[in-house]
Amino acid sequence: MKPLHARYPFLQSAREAVEAADVDLVTVVREEEAVRTRALDRVETALDSGRVGAPHRRDRVELLSYPVARVLVSLIDEHVLTRKYARAEAATAHERFEAEFTETTELKSRDREQLSIRTLLAEFGMTEGVRETDDAYSVAVGTYLAYATEERGDEWRLVNRTLRDGEIELSESELLVLIRQAIRDRVDEGLPLSVPDAIASHLDAECEQIRERLADLDLTRDIDTVVPDLFPPCMTALLDQVQKGEHLEHHSRFAIATFLTTIGMTTDEIVELFQVNPGFGEEATRYQVDHIRGKTSPTEYSPPACSTMQSYGDCVNKDDLCEQISHPLAYYEAKLDDADEEEIIDWRERDETAQS
Numbered sequence: 546m547k548p549l550h551a552r553y554p555f556l557q558s559a560r561e562a563v564e565a566a567d568v569d570l571v572t573v574v575r576e577e578e579a580v581r582t583r584a585l586d587r588v589e590t591a592l593d594s595g596r597v598g599a600p601h602r603r604d605r606v607e608l609l610s611y612p613v614a615r616v617l618v619s620l621i622d623e624h625v626l627t628r629k630y631a632r633a634e635a636a637t638a639h640e641r642f643e644a645e646f647t648e649t650t651e652l653k654s655r656d657r658e659q660l661s662i663r664t665l666l667a668e669f670g671m672t673e674g675v676r677e678t679d680d681a682y683s684v685a686v687g688t689y690l691a692y693a694t695e696e697r698g699d700e701w702r703l704v705n706r707t708l709r710d711g712e713i714e715l716s717e718s719e720l721l722v723l724i725r726q727a728i729r730d731r732v733d734e735g736l737p738l739s740v741p742d743a744i745a746s747h748l749d750a751e752c753e754q755i756r757e758r759l760a761d762l763d764l765t766r767d768i769d770t771v772v773p774d775l776f777p778p779c780m781t782a783l784l785d786q787v788q789k790g791e792h793l794e795h796h797s798r799f800a801i802a803t804f805l806t807t808i809g810m811t812t813d814e815i816v817e818l819f820q821v822n823p824g825f826g827e828e829a830t831r832y833q834v835d836h837i838r839g840k841t842s843p844t845e846y847s848p849p850a851c852s853t854m855q856s857y858g859d860c861v862n863k864d865d866l867c868e869q870i871s872h873p874l875a876y877y878e879a880k881l882d883d884a885d886e887e888e889i890i891d892w893r894e895r896d897e898t899a900q901s
């Protein structure tokens with residue numbers, strides 16, 4: 546097991562090294578406390594700081610802690626944990642290879658095996674889609690779309706890129722962001738794993754600790770955050786129609802109103818938002834929103850699930866995340882969980898900032 550494998554345990558060669566060493570995971574989790582502890586540290590640090598923590602001084606422990614961490618994440622099997630963990634592994638690897646690539650030749654350790662952009666591209670089957678040019682990279686549009694769609698920021702939108710002969714030009718640091726996404730996909734692949742009892746039974750204490758940490762973080766809190774950039778495609782489309790003053794069918798109006806109510810908007814805020822639409826009389830809208838939130842009725846309504854949205858024709862512009870969820874709120878929660886703190890600028894606070 547090489548130091549390179551300990552630094553980048555998601556590599557195919559790292560997996561092969563573990564297989565070649567004939568490691569029995571049952572024995573590892575039963576007898577190697579250092580591996581269990583480092584695996585737990587990987588997962589907890591992922592929740593706390595979005596990274597996987599400082600490496601263990603022994604390469605074997607560091608490398609084996611990766612499959613054990615994936616087992617822990619699988620045993621908990623919470624969407625938010627899986628996403629945060631995969632993201633943290635990818636972010637840590639990204640920081641490591643970015644630092645390695647910028648080290649000067651003198652600083653590079655002579656006996657440390659290094660990764661190169663070329664080997665990373667080959668690892669993730671991206672070689673064909675990426676061509677090195679004089680001082681940048683030309684990336685085939687299919688490769689770009691496969692890895693850039695999760696990135697936020699206007700600069701990643703295809704419409705803001707120059708497309709030439711089916712290729713997009715990227716700087717080295719932008720290409721490394723695409724590779725980070727490929728790593729995240731690799732870590733996420735196959736999760737949750739099906740974990741045999743013989744392994745799970747030795748990880749009860751670690752699982753308990755992670756569950757407590759998850760509860761402390763209160764990641765499943767009620768949503769009270771309005772960030773339209775993170776809305777599911779269906780709600781973005783409905784909001785767009787509202788703001789253009791277009792007529793909405795009753796079911797569509799119900800869907801967007803319940804969604805906005807559930808994510809924390811007050812009746813006044815929703816009424817104000819809808820006022821631009823000639824189809825919405827203020828009184829009727831106020832009554833409907835109060836009714837939806839249970840103020841003037843015994844029932845507090847929730848937005849419809851994806852299956853209902855589909856049957857009414859309100860499910861539009863589906864993206865990759867849509868394939869993994871069954872409710873627009875789950876989509877929004879996943880996006881919020883995934884976003885960096887600084888990206889979460891509440892619409893209502895932004896308006897206040899603009900006015901001050």
Ligand code: SF4
Pocket residue numbers: 777778779780850851852854855859860861862863864867868871872873876
């Ligand atoms: S799949 Fe669900 S979240 Fe995605 S657009 Fe359709 S209704 Fe909205």
